[in-house]
Amino acid sequence: DQQVKQNSPSLSVQEGRISILNCDYTNSMFDYFLWYKKYPAEGPTFLISISSIKDKNEDGRFTVFLNKSAKHLSLHIVPSQPGDSAVYFCAATGTSYDKVIFGPGTSLSVIP
Amino acid sequence: GAGVSQTPSNKVTEKGKYVELRCDPISGHTALYWYRQSLGQGPEFLIYFQGTGAADDSGLPNDRFFAVRPEGSVSTLKIQRTERGDSAMYLCASSASGTSADTQYFGPGTRLTVL
Numbered sequence: 011d012q013q014v015k016q017n018s019p020s021l022s023v024q025e026g027r028i029s030i031l032n033c034d035y036t037n038s039m040f041d042y043f044l045w046y047k048k049y050p051a052e053g054p055t056f057l058i059s060i061s062s063i064k065d066k067n068e069d070g071r072f073t074v075f076l077n078k079s080a081k082h083l084s085l086h087i088v089p090s091q092p093g094d095s096a097v098y099f100c101a102a103t104g105t106s107y108d109k110v111i112f113g114p115g116t117s118l119s120v121i122p
Numbered sequence: 123g124a125g126v127s128q129t130p131s132n133k134v135t136e137k138g139k140y141v142e143l144r145c146d147p148i149s150g151h152t153a154l155y156w157y158r159q160s161l162g163q164g165p166e167f168l169i170y171f172q173g174t175g176a177a178d179d180s181g182l183p184n185d186r187f188f189a190v191r192p193e194g195s196v197s198t199l200k201i202q203r204t205e206r207g208d209s210a211m212y213l214c215a216s217s218a219s220g221t222s223a224d225t226q227y228f229g230p231g232t233r234l235t236v237l
Contacts, residue, residue, distance in 0.1 A: 050210050059223070
């Protein structure tokens with residue numbers, strides 16, 4: 011049973027437009043949420059995170075929104091750039107030293 | 123090297139053989155994680171070390187899988203009697219302290235293929 015879901019396996023966006031990647035989770039005990047980006051032949055790299063006490067966190071072109079009541083988060087990238095083309099993993103964890111649970115990923119293609 | 127390194131990058135073995143996968147974490151990082159990633163899936167947690175001890179090994183699929191970190195730095199993931207279903211990308215990550223909010227830094231992975 012997947013605790014972290016990313017229902018869109020792929021997404022294609024025009025350069026300069028907004029990319030919105032969605033993630034849903036089922037475990038209400040999750041306390042901290044992360045997004046990782048992965049290029050081919052490389053390991054995932056941390057992108058941005060959000061604590062459950064917040065509903066928004068912004069870092070440059072990247073913003074993560076959290077809706078705890080809906081158990082939903084989204085990553086917004088604006089403006090999208092071709093270099094953003096990668097697989098994006100949503101992940102979640104509980105407090106303290108809990109393990110991180112990853113979603114299956116969404117492959118983003120930004121078209122020049 | 124500044125990042126997490128993993129060797130070998132690729133490993134091809136035959137069913138029933140024993141394999142060892144190595145992870146060199148970032149120097150000074152106390153926490154080390156092993157994940158397995160199958161095609162089209164996200165990384166799946168296997169085991170987490172805090173220093174030399176396995177703090178959480180709940181993700182190891184069965185007793186054919188074992189991992190060690192004897193000196194609190196390098197770790198080895200060991201798989202006995204490999205099966206075709208063990209074929210996957212094995213990822214290692216390290217973090218400074220191991221708390222949930224601590225960034226995990228991933229290595230490039232070892233692609234294991236069991237024929």
